[in-house]
Amino acid sequence: xxxxxxxxxxxxxxxxxxxxxxxxxxxxxxxxxxxxxxxxxxxxxxxxxxxxxxxxxxxxxxxxxxxxxxxxxxxxxxxxxxxxxxxxxxxxxxxxxxxxxxxxxxxxxxxxxxxxxxxxxxxxxxxxxxxxxxxxxxxxxxxxxxxxxxxxxxxxxxxxxxxxxxxxxxxxxxxxxxxxxxxxxxxxxxxxxxxxxxxxxxxxxxxxxxxxxxxxxxxxxxxxxxxxxxxxxxxxxxxxxxxxxxxxxxxxxxxxxxxxxxxxxxxxx
Numbered sequence: 001x002x003x004x005x006x007x008x009x010x011x012x013x014x015x016x017x018x019x020x021x022x023x024x025x026x027x028x029x030x031x032x033x034x035x036x037x038x039x040x041x042x043x044x045x046x047x048x049x050x051x052x053x054x055x056x057x058x059x060x061x062x063x064x065x066x067x068x069x070x071x072x073x074x075x076x077x078x079x080x081x082x083x084x085x086x087x088x089x090x091x092x093x094x095x096x097x098x099x100x101x102x103x104x105x106x107x108x109x110x111x112x113x114x115x116x117x118x119x120x121x122x123x124x125x126x127x128x129x130x131x132x133x134x135x136x137x138x139x140x141x142x143x144x145x146x147x148x149x150x151x152x153x154x155x156x157x158x159x160x161x162x163x164x165x166x167x168x169x170x171x172x173x174x175x176x177x178x179x180x181x182x183x184x185x186x187x188x189x190x191x192x193x194x195x196x197x198x199x200x201x202x203x204x205x206x207x208x209x210x211x212x213x214x215x216x217x218x219x220x221x222x223x224x225x226x227x228x229x230x231x232x233x234x235x236x237x238x239x240x241x242x243x244x245x246x247x248x249x250x251x252x253x254x255x256x257x258x259x260x261x262x263x264x265x266x267x268x269x
Contacts (some may be wrong), residue, residue, distance in 0.1 A: 001070060003033060008053075010073040011035070011065060019138055020074050022050075022057055022083060026094065032064040036091055046094050051082055052076075057087070059094035063233050065131070088177055109147075131174075132165045132195055142234045148189040151233070157256050159240040159249040162231055163198055165205065176200075177240055179223060179251060181259065184230070192233040198224045210266040212258050214251065217243045223259060 003009070003023045013019050021035035038055040041047050046084040047056040053076070107129060114125070154160065162178040182195035205211045205222035211221075212223050239248035251259075 001067070003067070003070065006046045006082045006085065008038065008050075009035070009070045010072045010074060011070045021057070022088070022091065023070075024062065024092065027064050029064070031068075033067055033070070034064050034095075035064055035070075036062050036095070037118055048087060048091055048094075050087060053081060057091050059091045060098065062095050062098070121163065138163075139165065142232075146234050148192075148233060151185055151192055152236075154180055154183065154194065154233075154236060155239075155248055155250050157182055157251040159199070159251070160196075160199075161237040161240065163237055164229075164231075165199065165235075165237045174239065177221075179259070181228070187232060193230050194233065194236065195228065195230050197228045200224055210262045212255075212262050214255055215250060216240065223262075225259070225262050228263075233246075 005023060005025070008020055008022055010018060010020055020038045022038060024034040024036055026032075027034055036057045036059050038050065038053070038057055040054075041049070041056040041068060044056075044058060044060065046060050047058055048057050063109050075081065099214035110129075112124070114120075114122070158180050159177055160180060164174060164176050176198045178195050178198050181197050184193045184195070184247045186192045199214070199216070201216075201219060203220075203222075205224055206213060206220075207228075210225045213220050214219070214223060214224075242249055243262055
């Protein structure tokens with residue numbers, strides 16, 4: 001079933017009882033979704049009354065559920081019931097507040113654990129948490145404060161610095177030079193995105209046969225095929241220029257064809 005944010009759905013709880021809930025969003029687990037239960041008001045402080053429905057939403061009790069347990073829309077007089085967007089936003093804010101408190105609690109537990117084992121010195125954890133939390137703040141500003149009025153002349157095959165963000169372990173992160181592999185241009189520039197492939201000067205990347213080498217301003221770099229991803233135009237920061245000029249570095253037709261060959265090797269062979 002294709003779930004829609006503003007609609008109310010019927011689902012089976014763990015005891016196979018018929019219940020109703022608002023679909024809030026998908027989760028990190030592709031088969032799970034986050035839902036907000038709807039029921040009679042029990043006096044809870046953060047219960048949100050839903051207009052035209054004699055039920056209240058309980059965002060404090062949000063939880064994840066397997067999509068398969070959702071089996072139908074809620075219909076009122078034969079029509080699928082839709083909640084107001086303002087109510088959806090109010091519910092979302094309460095959920096976010098709980099998630100932020102949960103994050104603070106998780107960090108507090110980690111901090112206590114670190115202090116109880118002072119012999120295990122790991123300074124990198126402080127740096128990792130700092131980067132994740134500041135990235136969340138920066139990403140929010142990108143989403144809501146950066147408004148793009150027209151699609152810029154981003155070159156396919158061009159090299160551009162891209163804000164990848166904070167990731168986990170060996171995944172590439174932060175501001176990185178990337179190859180623009182494909183353009184996904186939308187009428188509204190804020191919805192435009194690009195398929196990009198990060199590049200790196202680290203020679204360790206060259207030990208993988210699927211990472212072809214290119215020359216960037218006289219230096220050998222490697223295209224990280226396995227880190228290919230789609231990014232919003234808002235993440236594209238600026239071009240890489242040829243030394244001493246304002247000309248954007250652009251890969252040759254031969255280099256782009258080599259990338260295509262390596263992609264086939266990586267994803268098919």
